[in-house]
Amino acid sequence: MTSLSQIHKLENRYPFDEQELEILLRCHADLLVTTKGGSFLNKLAHCSPYAFFFLPGDEIGNRVNLVETKILPPRFGEKLKEAIFADAFPQFANEGEEKALETFLEGVADCGRRGPREALRVLFDCCNEENNAEVEVKELVDLCFRLSVASEIIVVPTVDDAALNARLNSGSSSAALAKSLAEFSGTKETVSRSTFIEWSNSMMPLFASALSTFVHNIIFHGKQFPAGRTPYLRPTLDHASDIFESSDSPLLFPLGCMTPKMGGKWHRLYSLEANGASFNRMEWSVLGYDGPTAILINTEGGSTLGAFASSQWRESHEFFGDSDSFVFQLDPTVAVFRPIGKDSNYMYCNPSWAHGNDTHPHGMGFGGTLDSPRLFISEDFNTCMAGYLDSTYQQGDLLPKEALEKFQIKALEVWGVGGDEVVSKALSARDEHREMTDSIIYKSRVIVDKSGFLGDLQSGLIDTKVYQHRDQTRGRAEFTVDEAHHGYKLERKEGETVPFPLH
Structure with missing residues (x-):
């Protein structure tokens, strides 16, 4: 045949x-x-x-x-x-x-x-x-x-x-x-x-x-995988990690099996060890990055947990995201908790500097409610939580059963995931976002500087003749305020006045 x-x-x-x-x-x-x-x-x-x-x-x-x-x-x-x-x-x-x-x-x-x-x-x-x-x-x-x-x-x-x-x-x-x-x-x-x-x-x-x-x-050695079928791609790290012992860590295997979007190239966006314990730096690393991200946490208790965020991060005092997101435990056991379709509280990122006067928790989270997030990284990195149950994700332990819901962070990393093409496009989007942000900040500073300059001119802090007439008229008895003409009036003769405008 x-x-x-x-x-x-x-x-x-x-x-x-x-x-x-x-x-x-x-x-x-x-x-x-x-x-x-x-x-x-x-x-x-x-x-x-x-x-x-x-x-x-x-x-x-x-x-x-x-x-x-x-x-x-x-x-x-x-x-x-x-x-x-x-x-x-x-x-x-x-x-x-x-x-x-x-x-x-x-x-x-x-x-x-x-x-x-x-x-x-x-x-x-x-x-x-x-x-x-x-x-x-x-x-x-x-x-x-x-x-x-x-x-x-x-x-x-x-x-x-x-x-x-x-x-x-x-x-x-x-x-x-x-x-x-x-x-x-x-x-x-x-x-x-x-x-x-x-x-x-x-x-x-x-x-x-x-x-x-x-x-x-x-x-079919070397032949492209057929459309509609998803190959297994091992996650490959482009930077050193404090979560994984090496780029060949076997713990990467289950992560690559959780979703196709975690296969292929991983680009490190933030590391607690490399970038410091700063929520602002972590937030700065993800804002504008238009691609999926993986958050990995190693606790002082020795367990590893995290979350997959399929949507772009943004500042908000409300939840956002989509149903491709999920939370997971990676070690000592593997457990994945996906959306159940009841609530849509997928992702949360609320820094105090953006909404400092609100009563909502300040930090990054997944699931749960504003009062009790399922997984929450506090802004100070000290009061972090990993709960068992919420109305967005499947129930189950994010920490070992014997552990408490609160945990201390030993290592924390945020990775851009999805392979070379996805990561490259997402990084380009972040660059554009940062350029736009810098431009807005610069324009705001120019406006503030101009306002200050005008104030300095009017106050006399900067030497100029533009407002010199004010200094000449202030304190002289023959000059009186002329409210009708919005200026001063000069006494010429008895009963005769001449308006003297300010402008």
């Missing part, structure tokens, strides 16, 4: 374009040749011409070998093969060779092109050794994290071994995610497929993208 007309028929049935189907047909034919050596993943990678365009020689073979021996769990390739070739839809398949091809195409489509639910099912099956009803929580989250690393290693120009080891050897991300999934399933060490899918859809919408991105990169 290699004719163009047959490929077009397959296009109507499977979520792949013409180029992708040609590659998949080649992959399937190669997999049927039992005399050829190499693993399942290696065969998939070598069937794509893109791999040789972007990587020299047989570098793709070296990358796949690195992925299989050092990054992915043992036997993952074979488990993925079993999941792909599982005859899940026999009623839609033909007999013989065509049936095998359709099963293969359907299996690859289930790895992400059919949507996250099917990809999560494949992930679950790859962790299910004996067709059990439940699988280990730690194994599931660890597999997804490692797939996110592997998908990047397949396509990067060069591999940084030290950075790779750092990402793999730190278990904080997997531990926090495993705790989150265990708590969601009732504090169990195992989880059912349905509960895993429910947790992923609620907490980690891009969890399934770890698999779909890996499969796409290994088969």
